[in-house]
Amino acid sequence: MHTKIKYLACVSLFLSASAALCAVDLTKAYDMPDATKLIEKDLMPGATEFTMPKSCDLTDAQAIARGNFMFNNLNGKKAKGKLPKGLAKFVEKTGKDGKVKKKPKQYGNCVACHDIEGAKGAGNIGPSLTGYKAMFLDTKVRDAQFVYQKIADPRVDNANTHMTVNLTTGLFNEQEICDYTAYVMADKSKK
Ligand code: HEC
Numbered sequence: 001m002h003t004k005i006k007y008l009a010c011v012s013l014f015l016s017a018s019a020a021l022c023a024v025d026l027t028k029a030y031d032m033p034d035a036t037k038l039i040e041k042d043l044m045p046g047a048t049e050f051t052m053p054k055s056c057d058l059t060d061a062q063a064i065a066r067g068n069f070m071f072n073n074l075n076g077k078k079a080k081g082k083l084p085k086g087l088a089k090f091v092e093k094t095g096k097d098g099k100v101k102k103k104p105k106q107y108g109n110c111v112a113c114h115d116i117e118g119a120k121g122a123g124n125i126g127p128s129l130t131g132y133k134a135m136f137l138d139t140k141v142r143d144a145q146f147v148y149q150k151i152a153d154p155r156v157d158n159a160n161t162h163m164t165v166n167l168t169t170g171l172f173n174e175q176e177i178c179d180y181t182a183y184v185m186a187d188k189s190k191k
Pocket of ligand 1: 126129136147166181184
């Protein structure tokens with residue numbers, strides 16, 4: 001009996017000692033670099049408003065063709081069909097080693113989420129954009145500025161959107177957002 005009490009006392013002493021040990025601030029025992037700056041750098045900037053540039057020619061057949069191509073393709077390497085004028089299949093990027101490399105140009109692949117006239121294997125995460133002109137533009141429910149802003153940064157209109165952010169992130173430039181806008185808004189009913 002006596003030894004048992006002695007044993008228990010010993011165990012509890014050990015436990016409380018190790019608990020005290022665990023409470024010791026171990027952050028100083030090894031290197032803990034502050035990653036806040038790194039994480040902040042990778043965060044996406046907040047929802048940003050854009051005004052459609054005056055240079056945006058929504059009736060330009062070449063802009064519509066580029067928008068069509070980028071809407072329906074993932075990148076320049078996988079893209080099929082004739083490349084529209086003013087669009088590249090590959091872009092040059094400087095790697096970490098300072099060497100310039102040719103990389104396939106990324107396109108919007110909007111078809112992964114949106115159905116549209118003539119689309120193949122369209123997804124349904126976003127609304128169908130088929131008949132967009134008749135349904136949304138002719139009825140004045142939407143206008144060019146709305147479509148441009150939606151493609152540039154959809155979060156301005158819908159904070160919880162599942163759509164990709166294209167201009168704020170630098171994925172695409174103003175001209176390319178114009179091209180997408182021109183294609184979405186174009187009358188495709190007669191094709
Ligand atoms: C990951 C899925 C996804 C991708 C990729 C995507 N979208 Fe969307 N899109 C959505 C969703 C979801 C909505 C509806 C919510 C919203 O309006 O933000 C939407 C809404 C829109 C609308 C507004 C329709 C309306 O009038 O209400 C347009 C226009 C549009 N997308 C065009 C595009 C274009 C152009 C691209 C390619 C550059 C694209 N989307 C890529 C998911 C996507």
